[in-house]
Amino acid sequence: MCGIVGLFLKKDDMRPQLGTLLSDMLITMTDRGPDSAGVAIYGAETPGQVKITIQSDTPDVAYDGLVTAMATEIGVTPDLRRVDTHAVLTVAEADEPAARDWVMARGLRIMGAGHAMEIYKEVGLPADVTERFGLRAMGGSHGIGHTRMATESAVTTDGAHPFSTADDQCLVHNGSLSNHNQMRRKLARQGVHTTSENDTEVGAAYISARIAGGDSLGEALEGTLRDLDGFFTFVTGTRNGFGVVRDPIACKPAVMAETDDYVAFASEYRAFADLPGIEGARVWEPEPATVYFWER
Amino acid sequence: MSTIDMAQTPLRQVNETLQAQALAGANAEYTLDNPRGAHAVAVGLNGPLSVRVNGSTGYYCGGMNKEATITVTGSAGPGVAENMMSGTVVIEGDASQYAGATGHGGLLVIKGNASSRCGISMKGIDIVVHGNIGHMSAFMAQKGNLVVLGDAGDALGDSLYEARLFVRGSVKSLGADCIEKEMRPEHLTLLADLLAKAGADAKPEEFRRYGSARKLYNFNIDHAGEY
Numbered sequence: 001m002c003g004i005v006g007l008f009l010k011k012d013d014m015r016p017q018l019g020t021l022l023s024d025m026l027i028t029m030t031d032r033g034p035d036s037a038g039v040a041i042y043g044a045e046t047p048g049q050v051k052i053t054i055q056s057d058t059p060d061v062a063y064d065g066l067v068t069a070m071a072t073e074i075g076v077t078p079d080l081r082r083v084d085t086h087a088v089l090t091v092a093e094a095d096e097p098a099a100r101d102w103v104m105a106r107g108l109r110i111m112g113a114g115h116a117m118e119i120y121k122e123v124g125l126p127a128d129v130t131e132r133f134g135l136r137a138m139g140g141s142h143g144i145g146h147t148r149m150a151t152e153s154a155v156t157t158d159g160a161h162p163f164s165t166a167d168d169q170c171l172v173h174n175g176s177l178s179n180h181n182q183m184r185r186k187l188a189r190q191g192v193h194t195t196s197e198n199d200t201e202v203g204a205a206y207i208s209a210r211i212a213g214g215d216s217l218g219e220a221l222e223g224t225l226r227d228l229d230g231f232f233t234f235v236t237g238t239r240n241g242f243g244v245v246r247d248p249i250a251c252k253p254a255v256m257a258e259t260d261d262y263v264a265f266a267s268e269y270r271a272f273a274d275l276p277g278i279e280g281a282r283v284w285e286p287e288p289a290t291v292y293f294w295e296r
Numbered sequence: 297m298s299t300i301d302m303a304q305t306p307l308r309q310v311n312e313t314l315q316a317q318a319l320a321g322a323n324a325e326y327t328l329d330n331p332r333g334a335h336a337v338a339v340g341l342n343g344p345l346s347v348r349v350n351g352s353t354g355y356y357c358g359g360m361n362k363e364a365t366i367t368v369t370g371s372a373g374p375g376v377a378e379n380m381m382s383g384t385v386v387i388e389g390d391a392s393q394y395a396g397a398t399g400h401g402g403l404l405v406i407k408g409n410a411s412s413r414c415g416i417s418m419k420g421i422d423i424v425v426h427g428n429i430g431h432m433s434a435f436m437a438q439k440g441n442l443v444v445l446g447d448a449g450d451a452l453g454d455s456l457y458e459a460r461l462f463v464r465g466s467v468k469s470l471g472a473d474c475i476e477k478e479m480r481p482e483h484l485t486l487l488a489d490l491l492a493k494a495g496a497d498a499k500p501e502e503f504r505r506y507g508s509a510r511k512l513y514n515f516n517i518d519h520a521g522e523y
Contacts, residue, residue, distance in 0.1 A: 250412055250430075253374060253392065269352050269373060270333035283352070283371055285392055285411050288431065 002161075002174040003029025003147035006235045006242050006265035007275075008294050012141075014261055019138035023130040025264070025271040026145040030126045032174075032267055033147030036160035037129040038121025040170040040237045043140040045115045050096045050167070052078075052089045053111040053119045054103055055157060059085050062108060074098050084132045085157075086111065086120055096167075109157065112164030116141070116239050119170060121160035141296065144237045144265075146172040152180070152199040163201045165194070166208035168239035173200040174252045174267055175231035183228065203228060207236060221245040221291040235265055243293035250288035257281040263294050302337075303330035311339060318343035318364055333373065338366050341383070358385040361402060377404045380421055393430070396423045399440065405494045412449065415442045418459055424494035434461055435471065443490050445498050453506055461506040462487055464498055473512045479505045 005025040009015060019041065026037060056062035063082055071077040076099050078089040091099045096113065103110060112119035120133040126147045130136065146161035153159045162170035177183075180199035183206060187194070192209045194201045206228065210220035217236065221243050224234065233252040236243045244265055246254055257264045257272050259281045264272055272278050286292055300310055310328065317324045318341040325346045331337050335354040338347045341364035349357070352370030362381040371389035380399040387395075390408035397413070399421025406414075406423070412430035415423050420439040428446035435451070437459035447465035454471020460483070461474075470476075479501075487500035 248431075251393070255373075255392070268333060268354055269371065270335075270354055273332035283389070285390065285409075288412065 001032050001149045003032030003267045003271070004145070004161075004172045004174050004233065004235050004265070005029060005267070005271050006142070006144040006172075006237070006244070008142040008242050008263045009140075009261065010263070010296075011261050015141060016139040018140045018143055020136045021275060022143045022145055023135045024274045025266060026126045026130060026135075026147060028271045028273070029145075029147045029267060033149040034125055035150050035155045036121065036123045036148040036157075037126035037146065038119065038148075038160045038162055038172075039130075039133075039135060039143055039145040040112065040117055040119045040162045040164070040172075041135075041138050041140045041143045042116040042168075042237065042239065043118060043138060046090065048093055049090050050093050050113055050115060051118055052091065052096065052099060052103065052113040053086055053117075054089060055086050055109040055111050055121075057085070057157075059087070062106075063087050066106075070099065070102055074102050076102075083120065083134065085122060086133065088118055112162070112170055114164075114168030114239060117164070117168045117170065117237065119162055119164055121146075121162065122157055123155055123160065142237065142242055144170065144172050144235050144242060151176050153197045158196045159198050161200060162237065163196075163198070163204040165192075165201065165205040166212065168237075169204070169208055169211065170237045171200060171204035171207060172235050173203055174233045175247070177203060177228055177230035177232065179229040199230070203232065203234060204236075217243050217293055217295075218291050221293070225289050233267070238295070241293060241295035243291065244286055245291045246286055246288050248289040254286050255283065256286055256292070257283045297325045297327065299327045299329060301329045302332065302334060307334055307336065311336070314338055314345060314347060315340055315342065318345040318362075331368075331370075335373070338364070341366070352389065361385060371408065372406075376406075377402070377421075380404065390427070391425075395425075396421050399423070401440075403490075403493055409446065415440070415459070418442065422490055422493075424490055424496055426494075426496055428465070431468070432471070434459055434474075437461075441486065441490060443487065443494070443496075443503070445496055453508070455512055456506075456508040458508060460486075462503040463506065464503045467504075467506070470506065473509050474506055475509045477505045477507045479503070 076095040081088045161172040164170040177199040180202040207220045323344040328349045331351045333354045339359040345364040347366045349368045354373040356375045358366045358377045365384045367386045374392040377385040380402045382402040386405045391406045391410045393411040394413040396404040404423045406425045409427035410429045414429040414433040418437045424443040431449035434453045438457040444463045448467045451471035453474030484500040
């Protein structure tokens with residue numbers, strides 16, 4: 001069991017509230033996943049700049065002098081914004097590959113990267129994780145989140161969701177994939193590599209590989225129904241929006257709500273209880289084996 | 297008429313109050329405000345009581361109901377009225393998966409759509425869905441009636457026993473051992489009664505009946521080689 005939530009705002013004037021609304025949704029899903037929690041927030045973009053979200057188990061040491069070291073060693077001077085165990089490094093688009101290689105060579109984890117997306121995830125209760133990262137204060141256009149009750153791999157930061165396998169793309173998952181080892185090998189032969197033993201990361205990598213190969217988000221999500229075996233309710237985030245797909249058996253719960261102001265997704269209706277105007281929202285259960293997505 | 301605000305009163309206390317009132321048998325009326333999608337609302341009511349839930353509920357609302365009448369003005373999460381024995385549960389919105397599962401008796405009315413596995417393993421309950429139902433509904437259904445005014449999803453009535461299934465709209469596919477059967481006068485009478493009880497505006501003649509071909513009841517020696 002896990003809890004997943006998503007919120008896509010249709011109106012810009014609600015953007016400052018995104019973090020608060022998403023935090024409440026996530027904390028309500030604690031019963032479904034108390035092990036770890038994580039969010040992907042699609043926030044402000046700076047033209048020509050990419051944000052790389054990194055994580056360290058020893059942030060005091062890891063981030064001390066990091067900017068100077070990167071500037072000295074590869075000639076890239078990032079803007080560093082530390083958020084608890086995470087830090088967001090902002091670099092020019094052209095410097096992203098070099099910055100990523102340098103960060104990884106230093107033994108730091110990359111949670112995700114993109115023009116808009118920042119990813120924050122850690123082991124712990126959702127209320128504690130959101131507090132540590134100051135999620136309530138974060139604004140943005142849309143975000144997805146996950147509360148984890150681990151089944152397929154260990155309870156670690158690496159095993160927490162969302163998983164990002166391409167810039168501005170991420171995935172949260174409720175369920176378990178049964179052909180993930182086979183798919184991981186298949187993707188590896190195509191040059192697509194994953195970093196954890198987690199089944200969901202393979203799902204994320206599959207979707208990213210399809211999009212990199214020219215598929216639309218909708219086509220990539222259709223592909224999961226054919227190529228991934230197991231139970232899943234997936235919510236994917238992209239730079240412009242989010243998508244939802246459930247496996248044909250659809251035993252993992254899902255509910256959606258839409259008003260003039262937002263589209264919301266959750267594992268359970270409870271997560272919607274504090275959303276503004278939910279009383280008048282259109283609330284429905286997404287159909288099995290059917291792809292839904294919203295883009296701005 | 298008593299009102300309980302679930303934003304102020306813990307769920308356990310709400311259910312204890314309702315259960316005690318049901319046992320007292322005075323057919324009292326309760327309104328629950330602010331259910332906020334809570335699980336297990338108004339479960340285990342073991343006697344006559346009328347409960348109106350203003351809003352939407354989570355898992356297992358009205359589970360194990362006996363004699364009580366429960367109305368949810370919003371939508372219900374998975375397993376609504378699971379294992380109901382008697383009484384009536386009305387959902388004015390949609391119901392999520394396995395609505396009315398294993399129900400032994402009583403009436404479950406869903407005014408919106410029901411999701412997958414509606415009436416799975418039903419054992420005597422009557423279920424009337426004004427909208428559509430999802431896949432694998434009435435799987436291994438043993439007894440009772442499932443009435444659907446809209447359409448049914450894939451594998452309706454798979455491995456069915458003696459439950460009767462009535463669908464007005466289309467059936468995407470029938471499950472193993474489920475077949476269409478003739479609608480006889482007694483079925484039209486039964487259906488008219490269920491539609492009236494459920495406040496459904498439909499004519500019995502518009503429905504088709506489905507039931508068990510009874511081919512899976514016994515081991516067939518001709519299939520021995522397949523095991």
